[in-house]
Amino acid sequence: xxxxxxxxxxxxxxxxxxxxxxxxxxxxxxxxxxxxxxxxxxxxxxxxxxxxxxxxxxxxxxxxxxxxxxxxxxxxxxxxxxxxxxxxxxxxxxxxxxxxxxxxxxxxxxxxxxxxxxxxxxxxxxxxxxxxxxxxxxxxxxxxxxxxxxxxxxxxxxxxxxxxxxxxxxxx
Amino acid sequence: xxxxxxxxxxxxxxxxxxxxxxxxxxxxxxxxxxxxxxxxxxxxxxxxxxxxxxxxxxxxxxxxxxxxxxxxxxxxxxxxxxxxxxxxxxxxxxxxxxxxxxxxxxxxxxxxxxxxxxxxxxxxxxxxxxxxxx
Numbered sequence: 093x094x095x096x097x098x099x100x101x102x103x104x105x106x107x108x109x110x111x112x113x114x115x116x117x118x119x120x121x122x123x124x125x126x127x128x129x130x131x132x133x134x135x136x137x138x139x140x141x142x143x144x145x146x147x148x149x150x151x152x153x154x155x156x157x158x159x160x161x162x163x164x165x166x167x168x169x170x171x172x173x174x175x176x177x178x179x180x181x182x183x184x185x186x187x188x189x190x191x192x193x194x195x196x197x198x199x200x201x202x203x204x205x206x207x208x209x210x211x212x213x214x215x216x217x218x219x220x221x222x223x224x225x226x227x228x229x230x231x232x233x234x235x236x237x238x239x240x241x242x243x244x245x246x247x248x249x250x251x252x253x254x255x256x257x258x259x260x261x262x263x264x
Numbered sequence: 265x266x267x268x269x270x271x272x273x274x275x276x277x278x279x280x281x282x283x284x285x286x287x288x289x290x291x292x293x294x295x296x297x298x299x300x301x302x303x304x305x306x307x308x309x310x311x312x313x314x315x316x317x318x319x320x321x322x323x324x325x326x327x328x329x330x331x332x333x334x335x336x337x338x339x340x341x342x343x344x345x346x347x348x349x350x351x352x353x354x355x356x357x358x359x360x361x362x363x364x365x366x367x368x369x370x371x372x373x374x375x376x377x378x379x380x381x382x383x384x385x386x387x388x389x390x391x392x393x394x395x396x397x398x
Contacts, residue, residue: 148332149340 146227157229159208160186163221164235181221183232184212274350280339287338291326294345298322301353309359313367324370 147157161183168178185208192205215221218234225232250261281287302318305311311318329341351357352366375383 145332145334145337148329148334149337149344 143226147229160231165237181215181218271354308355309362321367
């Protein structure tokens, strides 16, 4: 499964993001975007948004600013027939490469020193999740949900002739 | 030392600074109060620290937030620090909370290989590589 990484904000990297946020605190929220009529290889910066730097106030460890989070829509619960909570968007933390996990040599219990590995935050919309991640200074990426295509059912298609292909009896 | 006389003497009405200059003035004022309260803090909690060391640790708290430019964040930080000051000076805290949270040194000591080996895990491995600040 390939993760579809889409960076919605131009300031995805840590250093750039920090720069964006410091700028955003100095600008007024209603500042108009600067649109340059130049060749397409020139990156036009998005208008600076007024994002509160909540991470300095929250008391969270500053290491979290260097973690990347995934914003995604969880799949439907296969044990239930209804699509409940399917419209929610979720944030969870990427697994740290290189350790923080160990096995108990005696009992074989799996342990981890990563205190964010079980944490997930639920949101009503993608924009809410992005806003929250920006406020916390997290390096985020958005994983878009796969578009489900349900083909229309056609009874006559069961009896169509197809060369080199066995006929499938669809019972449902 | 009249620590336990009137606990509300350190209470302040919640103020919101509108300009950066005003916030800076309030931060300086708050730092001065922390600075002057260091000997009293040592006496109240029977700390085995020198006032200079306590002031150094308190200074680290202020220096850690020096880069903050968001006025809303500064206001919240000032409010929280002010509440913290009142709680500390009125002995509303336990010694463990003062030593382990308020005065915990910011700089972490590097563990040797053998220390990690005896612990059975490498806690520094969870620290991301890009975090030069922490």
